[in-house]
Amino acid sequence: MHGGGFFYQALIYLAAAVVTVPIAKRLGLGSVLGYLLAGVAIGPFALGLVGEEGQDVLHFAEFGVVLMLFLIGLELEPSRVWHLRGPILGLGGLQVGLTTCVLAAIALGFGLDWRVALAVGVTLALSSTAIVLQTLDEKGLLATGGGQSSFAVLLFQDIAVIPILALMPLLAAPGVGPGATPGASHDDTWVAGLPGWAETLVVLAAVLAIILAGRFLLQPLFRAIARTGLRELFTATALLLVIATAVLMAKVGVSPALGTFLAGVVLARSEYRHELETDIQPFKGLLLGLFFMAIGAGIDFALIARSPGLVFALTGALIVAKLLVLLILGRLFKLSFDQTLLFGFSLAQAGEFAFVLLSFAVRYDVVGENLAATLIAVVALTMAATPVLMLLNERLVQPRFGTRERTGREADEIDELNPVIIAGFGSFGAIVGRLLRANGVSATVLDLDSDRVDLLRKLGLKVFYGDASRPDLLHAAGAGKARLLVLALDRVEKNLELVETAKKHFPQLTILARARSRAEAYELLEAGVEHVFRDKLDSSLRLGVEALRLLGFRAHHAHRAAQTFRRHDEKAVRELATMRHDHSLYLSTARERIEGLEALLRGDLADSGEMRDAGWDPETLRQEYGGRKTDEPE
Amino acid sequence: MQRILILFAHPAFETSRVHRRLAAAVEGLPGTTFRDLYEAYPDFDVDVEREQALLVEHDLIVLQHPVFWYSVPPLLKQWFDLVLQHGWAYGSEGTALAGKRVLCALSTGGRKEAYRHGGHNRFTLRELLAPIEQTFVLCGMEYLPPFVVHGAHGMKAPEIERHARAYRKLLEALSAGRLDLAAARHLPQIEAPVDDLIRPAAGGDAEGSDR
Numbered sequence: 001m002h003g004g005g006f007f008y009q010a011l012i013y014l015a016a017a018v019v020t021v022p023i024a025k026r027l028g029l030g031s032v033l034g035y036l037l038a039g040v041a042i043g044p045f046a047l048g049l050v051g052e053e054g055q056d057v058l059h060f061a062e063f064g065v066v067l068m069l070f071l072i073g074l075e076l077e078p079s080r081v082w083h084l085r086g087p088i089l090g091l092g093g094l095q096v097g098l099t100t101c102v103l104a105a106i107a108l109g110f111g112l113d114w115r116v117a118l119a120v121g122v123t124l125a126l127s128s129t130a131i132v133l134q135t136l137d138e139k140g141l142l143a144t145g146g147g148q149s150s151f152a153v154l155l156f157q158d159i160a161v162i163p164i165l166a167l168m169p170l171l172a173a174p175g176v177g178p179g180a181t182p183g184a185s186h187d188d189t190w191v192a193g194l195p196g197w198a199e200t201l202v203v204l205a206a207v208l209a210i211i212l213a214g215r216f217l218l219q220p221l222f223r224a225i226a227r228t229g230l231r232e233l234f235t236a237t238a239l240l241l242v243i244a245t246a247v248l249m250a251k252v253g254v255s256p257a258l259g260t261f262l263a264g265v266v267l268a269r270s271e272y273r274h275e276l277e278t279d280i281q282p283f284k285g286l287l288l289g290l291f292f293m294a295i296g297a298g299i300d301f302a303l304i305a306r307s308p309g310l311v312f313a314l315t316g317a318l319i320v321a322k323l324l325v326l327l328i329l330g331r332l333f334k335l336s337f338d339q340t341l342l343f344g345f346s347l348a349q350a351g352e353f354a355f356v357l358l359s360f361a362v363r364y365d366v367v368g369e370n371l372a373a374t375l376i377a378v379v380a381l382t383m384a385a386t387p388v389l390m391l392l393n394e395r396l397v398q399p400r401f402g403t404r405e406r407t408g409r410e411a412d413e414i415d416e417l418n419p420v421i422i423a424g425f426g427s428f429g430a431i432v433g434r435l436l437r438a439n440g441v442s443a444t445v446l447d448l449d450s451d452r453v454d455l456l457r458k459l460g461l462k463v464f465y466g467d468a469s470r471p472d473l474l475h476a477a478g479a480g481k482a483r484l485l486v487l488a489l490d491r492v493e494k495n496l497e498l499v500e501t502a503k504k505h506f507p508q509l510t511i512l513a514r515a516r517s518r519a520e521a522y523e524l525l526e527a528g529v530e531h532v533f534r535d536k537l538d539s540s541l542r543l544g545v546e547a548l549r550l551l552g553f554r555a556h557h558a559h560r561a562a563q564t565f566r567r568h569d570e571k572a573v574r575e576l577a578t579m580r581h582d583h584s585l586y587l588s589t590a591r592e593r594i595e596g597l598e599a600l601l602r603g604d605l606a607d608s609g610e611m612r613d614a615g616w617d618p619e620t621l622r623q624e625y626g627g628r629k630t631d632e633p634e
Numbered sequence: 635m636q637r638i639l640i641l642f643a644h645p646a647f648e649t650s651r652v653h654r655r656l657a658a659a660v661e662g663l664p665g666t667t668f669r670d671l672y673e674a675y676p677d678f679d680v681d682v683e684r685e686q687a688l689l690v691e692h693d694l695i696v697l698q699h700p701v702f703w704y705s706v707p708p709l710l711k712q713w714f715d716l717v718l719q720h721g722w723a724y725g726s727e728g729t730a731l732a733g734k735r736v737l738c739a740l741s742t743g744g745r746k747e748a749y750r751h752g753g754h755n756r757f758t759l760r761e762l763l764a765p766i767e768q769t770f771v772l773c774g775m776e777y778l779p780p781f782v783v784h785g786a787h788g789m790k791a792p793e794i795e796r797h798a799r800a801y802r803k804l805l806e807a808l809s810a811g812r813l814d815l816a817a818a819r820h821l822p823q824i825e826a827p828v829d830d831l832i833r834p835a836a837g838g839d840a841e842g843s844d845r
Contacts (some may be wrong), residue, residue: 616716
């Protein structure tokens, strides 16, 4: 049935994704579960449309994880990573260490040899970067306390894979396995056979090379590529950059995902950041989808069917054990109750590294073939269970025990409906809310950060916890009767999603949206939002005014200059938003606008009537009446 | 038909009683553009090009505002400063407004008796607003006697309504060319009721030659 041919396979995978994922999304299951189900559906145990080549697809699709880490790196400035060092080392280290111990102890209980138990424990201690980050990102929870902690742990695990790979051969029973030399852990790398210190040096050199290249080489390269005006060439360069980094890292024996993450962080402050993000995003999405489908297709239902009791018991036990350790750690690291739950349910699965480590362990005869096959099935099941678990947490556990996500029932209790809904109550949304409140306008607030929600509730604000882009939550917040919807979420994708939901379900709402950059402003304008506010515009103009004053300009002149600047800039943004897809037209128009504005501010255009403060400028009056007595008005 | 541009300036419209009614009475009159300046330029950033274009498009400019310190609200002064540019509105080449008419529609808190020689304010309102009058005369426009509502403080609703109706009638008559300009020009100011100044609809043709 499953014939060869690239196009045939592409047809199967794409069709499965296109059919299943929207349904899953619609049902509120999230795209990850959708892809997994699609994989199960086309896999050898259901429709049988794809077969053994699923494993190759998996290896290919793992590159999606690499791309994802690169994108995450792009969002994180180096200082943020440094800020996370505590959670990464402390929380991550404890999670891997404790979980390994607990799992190994359980394995010992099953009567396994201590070496095997340790190998299994450490293998299953790692979680799935792909599933967790993708799910958290989709739900917009990555920036919350639990999301950040999850991210820190995953990052630590990525680093930990290197020593774990090196550990495997050591766990082999003495005298067994193909050449149990330490270097053999990564036999096709440059560092194979090097002594430990040299290996470390090579890795450090590679990391340094990435940082230096990111700082000094890539900027001019991107500029040159951008100047060609060929969009696809820029995409190619972006992909080349990621692949080259991944290959380099693999060659020195480091996880490619970690390497590209580093490259992403280095480029986080580059002016091409947004460009890179947009270019890589679709590849990442497709490959990750493919990755999830391959996992789904790879679940060995035949094996499960042979001993369902054992497999499901192991799956359950693994999830419970990991969950318990995570919950304890979450409390230990002072996460709030809700965030601990999120943290625990996110990371309670085994991850894609387990596939690699298990095949590795089999090669060195640390783990037997049968055990490995069972464990692989268990790993796949826990991964598939993750989106379901997170959904359970979100819909059942948190509403009952955590900060409540208020829905329909409570919404009915709101007797006086607020005219304004504010989505996102970070520093931006909070100022909007306070101004409204000071003028006697109460607003209903939606926020995704349960810590913040708790705090605001304590302050007596009407705050809903949850994903504002869900129509039911919006409805519960009174979107059907409100007049204004203020979008102040941190992520433009969420804002855009919300625009779409609001326009579809609550067309009477006037939308006011915050944009964090010009690019975001364009996207919002394109989505049909009239009231778009770039959140840096006002403060930077005010600073600019102050700078002019300190340089000796009259305050009123500086103020007027800023007013002129703002008006022209707002006009230009709206104009450019309509033509941003035409690259050359965009650039030439943008340049024209900037030049026009500069000329205007210099006063060159006084003759054209564009100089707006001419009424206070006596120059033309001097020319006409100068020197003679007149009835000139003063 | 005369196209009318009402430039309305009130920094605290939401607390106003008289101007709320006056504005409501004339908003939406056919051929009339109602422009709320404090709503358009809360930051005093007057768009000169736009304002000039609006002036050009209309024949009669109405400045509707309360009298503050014997003058216009500050935004309207800013508007004068920036919009009435030399070389455009006045000066040897400034003829953009020549031939148009301007009517001020004012309210004063004080009663009419206060605005006379020997009264509380020592001058008539027409005298006090001479700078405004001269501004438009310099622009080559005809300054009509202002329409005035005195004693706005503590005015009762029916009384306000009477003034609002008069204001509307006045603008309707000006728009249709039925205002007896010859009679009006002799008045220091126009007040409700205005019926005596308005000719019946049939005799409206004579007005055409007046421009």
